Every structure is written in C-alpha cells, then in structure tokens.
C-alpha cells in the first residue's frame with residue numbers, strides 16, 4: 656500500500672490534499688517554491704484540525720500527530736526522494752492549458768524546461784506505473800470528486816497491460832531504449 660506521498664504545491668488544493676492524506680495516516684512531503692505558501696499551508700491545516708478538536712471529532716494529540724505526518728520540503732529533489740507517489744497541485748500554466756493541442760512529447764518538454772522538473776507528466780506516469788496512477792486517481796475521485804477521474808487514454812493503456820516502464824510500454828515505448836533511444 657502506498658504510504659509516503661509528495662504533494663507539489665501547497666496552495667488551496669495542495670494543502671487540502673496534504674491534510675486529507677495526513678488524516679488518513681500517510682506520510683506527506685509538502686513542497687512549494689514559496690516558503691510563505693508552505694507556512695500558510697501549515698497554519699491553515701493546524702486551524703482546520705483545531706476545529707475538529709473543538710467539535711470533539713479528534714483529540715489534541717491526534718491533531719498533533721496528523722500535523723507531524725506532514726513535512727515541508729523546499730527542494731524538488733527532496734520532495735521526490737523516498738516517496739511512492741507524487742501529486743501535483745501547482746497553478747495551471749500555458750503548457751498544461753495547451754494539452755488539448757500539444758502532443759505528450761511537447762507537454763513533457765514544456766514541463767521539464769518551463770518548471771525545471773526532472774520529468775514531464777507523461778514520463779512521470781510511465782515511471783511511477785500507469786496502474787498506480789489509475790489507482791491513485793480512483794482514490795482521489797472517490798474522496799474529492801469527478802475532477803480527479805482518470806482520462807480514457809490512461810484507462811485504455813492499463814486495460815491493455817501497458818503499465819509504463821515496467822512493462823516496456825506506456826505513454827512511451829521503452830523497448831526502443833535497447834536500440835539506443837534513451838528517454
């Protein structure tokens with residue numbers, strides 16, 4: 656079972672996701688480019704939990720344990736280390752808005768170069784495993800609603816047994832790596 660999760664972006668969505676995961680007993684690394692945003696997230700989460708305590712829904716100790724489940728990190732490298740899942744909650748940007756017209760290669764390249772991430776979303780999904788991505792998306796859909804539902808392209812790849820790097824094929828074809836094409 657997935658236990659350690661990184662949340663990239665600690666704004667409204669990111670802090671809410673981090674809180675929900677921590678309340679579910681997960682270890683959460685919360686990363687943001689802005690320390691101010693991280694601090695705001697912490698105080699927002701603490702305030703929200705204190706409302707649970709006031710309402711008699713949890714004890715002060717439980718609230719403290721939940722806060723302790725969330726560790727703020729300030730580098731992406733740290734954020735991506737020793738976690739089984741990374742959830743992105745950064746603002747929409749031009750590269751993402753272009754998703755409807757751009758191909759996966761263009762989107763991955765835009766994210767790598769534009770946001771200075773080590774991988775684009777399709778590369779990351781292949782790396783993590785498309786079955787894991789689908790599973791996470793189903794969990795998030797159950798918890799937070801339709802906006803987290805997985806796209807059909809992902810469902811179809813999983814149904815076809817194309818689970819990313821581990822099976823040799825996902826959004827990209829890795830069987831070609833053996834012939835010298837490195838991704």
Ligand SMILES: NC(=O)c1ccc[n+]([C@@H]2O[C@H](COP(=O)([O-])OP(=O)(O)OC[C@H]3O[C@@H](n4cnc5c(N)ncnc54)[C@H](O)[C@@H]3O)[C@@H](O)[C@H]2O)c1
Nearest residue numbers: 663664665666667668669687688689692744745746747770
């Ligand atoms: N707020 C909502 O109700 C809602 C609902 C559905 C979807 N979304 C989507 O979720 C995403 C996040 O929305 P939000 O409302 O949380 O935004 P937000 O502005 O509250 O938070 C975004 C956070 O991302 C951080 N950030 C910016 N660039 C970053 C980077 N390169 N690396 C790490 N952190 C970075 C910012 O500092 C900020 O703290 C958006 O794509 C938005 O469309 C939001």
